[in-house]
Amino acid sequence: MTNTKTGTCAVPARHSLALLTSAGVAVLYMLRINMSVAIVAMAHTPTPTSGNSNTTTHAHTTAYCVSYNQENQTILMEETLKGKKTAGADNSTLPEDYLTEEDPLTNKMVLTGAEKGMVLGAFFYGYFATNIPGGRLAELYGTKRVFGGAILIGGVLTLFTPLAARAHYVVLILLRAAIGLAHGVVYPSLNTMVARWIPPLERPRFMSFTYMSNTLGTIITMPLCGMIIAEVGWPAVFYVTGGVSLVWVVVWALFMHDSPDQHPKISLEERSYILHAIQDGTTHNKPSRTPWRSILTSVPLWATHVAHIGSMFGFNLLLTQLPTYMSSILGFSIKTNGLLSAIPFVTQFLGSILSGMWVTWLLTHKYMTVFTSRRIFSTISLVLPGIVLVIVGYVGCDITLAVALFPVSTAFSGAICSGHLANHLDLAPNFAGTILGVSNTLAYMVSICVPVIVGAMTPHQNLKEWQAVFWLTAVMYVSSWMVFTVFGSTEIQPWNYSTVVEQQQQQPTGKETKFLKPEKNPQVVASDSQAEA
Structure with a gap:
């Protein structure tokens, strides 16, 4: 596309924005989850001895399923092949990548299960506190500054993680909380960007690709961290991920623009198309103040909050605890652990992309209403993952089946962007950042408890x-899905627009009033005139 007034942009500007944002979200998650993998190598958790629950030991504890399989194979072979070497004697029937010996405890932090949970949960202690300010800041100052600044701060702090870990685990907790504090502004600021840049019918597809690029960050980070730890050591994990984030910040600062009006190379056709598409929700009678009372008492919005709480509880369980499960229950080595822990997030990303494309096709061809699509895809993303996780718990030590089921669960959860996550933009495009900030705050107030809850519920790390x-x-x-299904809505809420008093204050007086066309965005009128010329 070429235009002498707006420059050239061979690729649609919103597509370039999608790629740039996707990379940023991937980097965001590199900084978030590097600790989930690294802590397996950087910390040792004593376990109760079999003889006395009040004492602990630093000796190696074999992973649950490794020990279980060895014992069963030994008994079976002793009963059927007396006098021959049993399978348990040399582990010949066990996968080579099972943990067979403990790494030396030198240079490791010694943490109890509860302390380890606090370290893993520390990110969320800060994260939930800045979501609401983040959304409002982006509405006032733009996503470019808010998102870019968050990654810059998080990247610099990540470089100091090894130093904090060697000082004391409390220092490490404080540093991770500070990173969370910086990163809490990101997703609310992205919602503001989507409201200003992306036409409504394209939003599920855009959000599926960009928001769910957190899975790309997970896919890359988990195996990468495993390899780095195996070859170089755990401190290098934080140097590499921190360095990558700073490179992205430079690219973001150079090429991101907060709205189509500010983009120097967007075509007139694309600019006009975007502004026409978004005007009903974001430019018609926009309020001058945030209607906090209406936001906090909106039943449909609370239904969306509840759905978000349920989905984030499950997502953060896998994000923070899957490497631990792979190690302590299934018994995989640190290198293989990182790779296998990443596979579920591959399927989550693919599930998100496919569901986004599917719902966009259904909506554009009018085969389904927006309301129906939100209900169907919330069912896929909330009910089915819960069912599969329960099944995982009962496949026992069938390692192959257990590893195969995790990706199935996350593939279903990838439909989140076509379900309740897009509902914030349905309800109030003018306050998309603020209300997602409220949702994220509530969700992560619960999610910060996930590592601690799991640590308290699994002191012996066994399957039960x-x-x-x-x-x-x-x-x-399932409970969050039920609330969303019963009380959810896709109608734009009245408080998205200004009050009657504000509308009267915004209108000109005298004869000019009758010539106004409030349903038409002045910016779009101008761009239409330029295009006709």
Whole structure:
């Protein structure tokens, strides 16, 4: 596309924005989850001895399923092949990548299960506190500054993680909380960007690609961290991820623009198309003040909050605890652990992309209403993952089946962007950042408890304890889905627009009033005139 007034942009500007944002969200999650993998190597958790629950030991504890399989194979072989070497004697029937020996405890932090949970949950202690300010800041100052500044601060602090870990685990907790404090502004600021840049019918597809690029960050980070730890050591994990984030900040600062009006190379055709598409929700009678009372008492919005709480509980369970489950229950080495822990997030990203494309096609061809699509895809993203997780708990030590089921669960959860997550933009485009900030705040107030809850529920790291964890997660999923299904809505709420008093104050007086066309955005009128010329 070429235009002498607006420059050239061979690729549609909103598509370039999608790629740039996707990379940023991936970097965001690199900084968030590097600790989930690294802590397996950087911290040792003593476990109760079999003889006395009040004492602890630093000796190696074999992973639950490794020990279980060895014992069963030994008994079976002794009964059927007396006098021959049993399978348990040399582990010949066990996968080579099972943990067979403990790494030296030198240079490791010694943390109890509760302390380890606090370290893993520390990010969320700060994260939930800045979501609401983040949304409002982006509405006032733009996503470019808010998102870019958050990654810059998080990247610099990540570089100091090894130093904090060697000082004391409390220092590490404070540093991770500070990173969370910076990153809490990101997703609310992205909602503001979507409201200003993306036409409504394209939003599920755009959000599926960009918001769910957190899975790309997870896919890259988990195996990468595993390899870095195996080859170089755990401190390098934080140097690499912190360095990558700073590179992205430079690119973002150079090429991101907060609205189509500010983009120097967008075509007139694309600019006019975007502004026409978004005008009903974001430019018609926009309020001068945030209607906090209406936001806090809106029943449809609270239904969306509840759905978000349930989905984030399950997502953060896998995000923070899957490497631990792979290690302590299934018994995989740190290198293989990182790779296998990333696979579920591959399927989550693919599920998100496919559901986004599917719902966009259904809506544009008018085969389904927006309301119906939100209900269907919220069912897929909330109910089905909970069912699959419960099944995982009962497949026992069938390692292959357990590893295969996690990706199935996350593939279903990828439909979140076509379900309740898009509902914030349905209800109030003018306050998309603020209300997602409220949702994220509530969701992560609950999510910060996930590592601590899991640590308390799994002191012995056995399968029965994890079954209880998966049941709890399923209950969170299904109960939140029920609330959203009963009380959810897709109608733009009245408080998205200004009050009658504000409308009267904004209108000109005298004869000019009758010539106004409030349904038409003045910016779009101007761009239409330019295009006709």
